Amino acid sequence: MKLLISLVSILVFLSGSPQKIQTPSICISAEESKLYALIMEYRKSKNLKSIPLSSKLTQVAQAHTHDLSNEYEFDQNNKCNPHSWSNKGNWTACCYTADHKQAKCMWDKPAEIANYKSSGYEIAYYSSGGVTAEEGLNGWKLSPSHNEMITNTGIWKKVKWNAIGISLYKEYGVVWFGNLTDATTPDVCQ
Numbered sequence: 001m002k003l004l005i006s007l008v009s010i011l012v013f014l015s016g017s018p019q020k021i022q023t024p025s026i027c028i029s030a031e032e033s034k035l036y037a038l039i040m041e042y043r044k045s046k047n048l049k050s051i052p053l054s055s056k057l058t059q060v061a062q063a064h065t066h067d068l069s070n071e072y073e074f075d076q077n078n079k080c081n082p083h084s085w086s087n088k089g090n091w092t093a094c095c096y097t098a099d100h101k102q103a104k105c106m107w108d109k110p111a112e113i114a115n116y117k118s119s120g121y122e123i124a125y126y127s128s129g130g131v132t133a134e135e136g137l138n139g140w141k142l143s144p145s146h147n148e149m150i151t152n153t154g155i156w157k158k159v160k161w162n163a164i165g166i167s168l169y170k171e172y173g174v175v176w177f178g179n180l181t182d183a184t185t186p187d188v189c190q
Contacts, residue, residue: 025055025186025187026055026058026059026062026184026186026187027186027187027188027189027190028053028058028166028167028186028187028188028189029168029188029189030188030189031132031133031168032133032166032167032168033188034133034134035133035136035137035166035168035173035175036053036164036166038133038134038137039051039137039150039164039166039175042137042141042150042151043150043151046151048151048152051161051162051163051164051177052162052163052164052181052182052185053163053164053165053166053185053186054116054163054164054165054176054178054182054184054185054186055114055165055182055184055185055186056110056114056115056116056163056165056182056184057110057114057116057120057163057164057165057176057177057178057182058165058166058167058176058186059113059114059165060109060110060113060114060116060120060165060176061122061165061166061167061174061175061176062167062169063089063091063113064085064109064122064124064167064172064174065167065168065169065170065172065173065174066169067085067086067088067089068082068124068126068169068172068174069169069170069171069172070086070088071086071088072084072086079095079097079098080095080096080097081096081097081098082096082124082126082172083096083103083106083122083124084096084106085105085106085109090113091109091112091113092105092108092112094106094109106122107119107120107121110176110178116163116178116180116182117180118178118179118180119178120165120176120177120178121149121176121177121178122174122175122176122177123140123146123149123150123174123175123177124172124173124174125139125140125172125173125174126171126172126173127139127171127173128171129171130170130171131168131170131171131172131173132168133168133173136168136173140175149177150175159179160179161177161178161179162178162179162180162181162182163177163178163179163180163181163182164176164177164178165178
């Protein structure tokens, strides 16, 4: 009996402290990493600071690009623009209209999906042939309202971005901006 207790003690000592169960980590693809780098280079060219990459906002971005690709009907007659969310996920459905009257339903998605305790703001891009990092950024640069968010100009001039989330999936690219710091950073997927 004494030998058994000693063996159990040795095994516990060798195995270290009990391991915590970890949730799956968020990771970004090489193309998403490229988009992040391109956005930061663009900001640097405007004498703006880099924005830390956020796991929580990336989780929201990834959920949204998948939802858009699987559920959103991209056409001129759709009253809900690509900032909308379907009713097919673990979130509240949201129809974001051109008049911005439903904007709050989009701004609340980071708290709802990833427990990010602040609003988030999104830019979205669509390409029927599949979105790339360069194409997405070039499209956003040509769009005054999207470019202002990236470059902290216009209505975003006084906002300090402390977190950014990135996702490219099939024909959609989205970037989420937030002013609350997120200490977690996504890995690059292998």
